[in-house]
Amino acid sequence: MDALIEGYRHFRKTYYRENEKLLKDLFERGQSPKTMMIACSDSRIDPALQLGARPGDVFMVRNVANLVPPYRPDSEFHSTSAALEFAVLALKVEHIIVLGHARCGGIAALLSGAHAGRSDFVGNWIRIAEPARQAVEAANLHDDDQRRLLAELESVKVSLKNLRTFPWVKTAEDAGHLKIHGWYFNIGTGLLWRQNADGKFEQV
Ligand SMILES: [Zn+2]
Numbered sequence: 399m400d401a402l403i404e405g406y407r408h409f410r411k412t413y414y415r416e417n418e419k420l421l422k423d424l425f426e427r428g429q430s431p432k433t434m435m436i437a438c439s440d441s442r443i444d445p446a447l448q449l450g451a452r453p454g455d456v457f458m459v460r461n462v463a464n465l466v467p468p469y470r471p472d473s474e475f476h477s478t479s480a481a482l483e484f485a486v487l488a489l490k491v492e493h494i495i496v497l498g499h500a501r502c503g504g505i506a507a508l509l510s511g512a513h514a515g516r517s518d519f520v521g522n523w524i525r526i527a528e529p530a531r532q533a534v535e536a537a538n539l540h541d542d543d544q545r546r547l548l549a550e551l552e553s554v555k556v557s558l559k560n561l562r563t564f565p566w567v568k569t570a571e572d573a574g575h576l577k578i579h580g581w582y583f584n585i586g587t588g589l590l591w592r593q594n595a596d597g598k599f600e601q602v
Contacts, residue, residue, distance in 0.1 A: 417452075417453075420452070420453070420454070421453060424453055424454045429454055429457070429489070430454075430489065431454060431455055431456055431457045431485075431489060431491060432455075432491060432492045432493060433455065433456050433457065433491055433492070433493045433494075433495060434456070434457040434458075434459070434481075434482070434485040434486075434489075434491045434493070434494045434495070435456050435457070435458050435459070435494075435495045435496075435497055436459045436460075436461070436464050436465075436466055436478065436494070436495070436496045436497065436557065437458065437459070437460050437464050437497040437499075438460060438461070438462070438463055438464040438497070438498075438499055438502055438504065439460045439461060439462055440499060440502065440503065442499070442585045443460075443497070443499050443583065443585070445458065445497065448583060448585075448588075448590075449590075457481070457484075457485045457489060457491060459477075459478055459481045459482070461477070461478055461523075462504040462520060462523055462524065463502055463503075463504025463505050463508070463523075463524055463527060463553060464496055464497055464498055464499070464502075464553075464554070464557065465478070465504075465523065465524070465526045465527055465553065465556075465557055465560075466478060466482070466496065466526075466557035466558075466560045466561050467479060467526050467560060468526075468560045468563045469560075469563040469564045469565065479564070482494075482561075482564060482567070483564075483566070486564070486566050486567055486570055486576065487566055490570075490575070491576070492575065492576060492577065493576070493577050493578075493579060494561060494567070494576065494577075494578050494579070495579045495580075495581050496554050496557045496558055496561070496578075496579070496580050496581070497581045497582070497583060498550050498551065498553060498554040498580070498581065498582040498583070499550070499582065499583045499584070499585070500546075500547070500550065500582070500583070500584035500585065500586060501546070501585075501586070502546075502550050502553075504520070504523075504524050504527075505524070505527065505530070505546065505549050505550050505553055506546060507520065507521075507524055508524045508525075508527050508528070508530070508531050508549065508553070509531060509534065509545060509546065509549055526556065526557075526560070527549070527552075527553040527556050527557075529552070529556050530548075530549045530550075530552035530553040530555070530556050531549060533548065533549075533552045534548050534549045534552065550582065551582060551599055554580040554581075554582060554593070555580060555593075555597070557580075558578055558580050558593075561578055562578070579592065579593065580592070580593035580599070581593070582599055589601055589602075590602045
């Protein structure tokens with residue numbers, strides 16, 4: 399805790415002072431980010447640090463394994479879907495990025511089945527990425543790293559597909575107001591990959 403309080407004091411003395419105008423403007427005028435990002439809650443992922451995002455740039459959702467559930471309006475509590483609705487309909491973001499990442503614990507749990515039936519929430523949540531697990535099984539890979547990589551990339555594709563089940567996402571994309579992107583970051587190499595027009599991931 400002391401390190402975080404120390405970090406806050408450092409922020410006040412440096413970043414806050416140097417960016418006071420930007421931060422005060424954001425405070426007064428409110429936010430108008432052009433980009434929404436869905437990233438993993440994993441503590442190693444830090445879009446501000448790794449992508450240079452400033453306050454006000456990115457409307458951020460972080461959840462276990464950076465997943466987007468399918469469109470399912472009902473009386474349950476849907477935090478990711480609520481954020482998506484606000485970003486698309488109220489903020490009118492122009493881009494949505496699903497940021498996958500290497501060595502994702504949520505995706506590892508999906509592959510191992512570790513949480514299936516043995517957790518209150520995680521096991522059911524990561525079931526969203528079940529098509530990614532099936533793709534890995536179908537690929538018949540024996541190397542664990544390759545299995546994880548494929549599952550992580552395929553799960554980003556599942557989320558992109560699910561995004562398009564939200565009617566207002568589909569409408570905005572079809573009208574050309576919204577672009578949807580699949581990205582993948584590896585903290586070990588520091589490299590970012592991006593899905594190209596053919597659906598393949600290539601290094602940026
Ligand atoms: Zn993760």
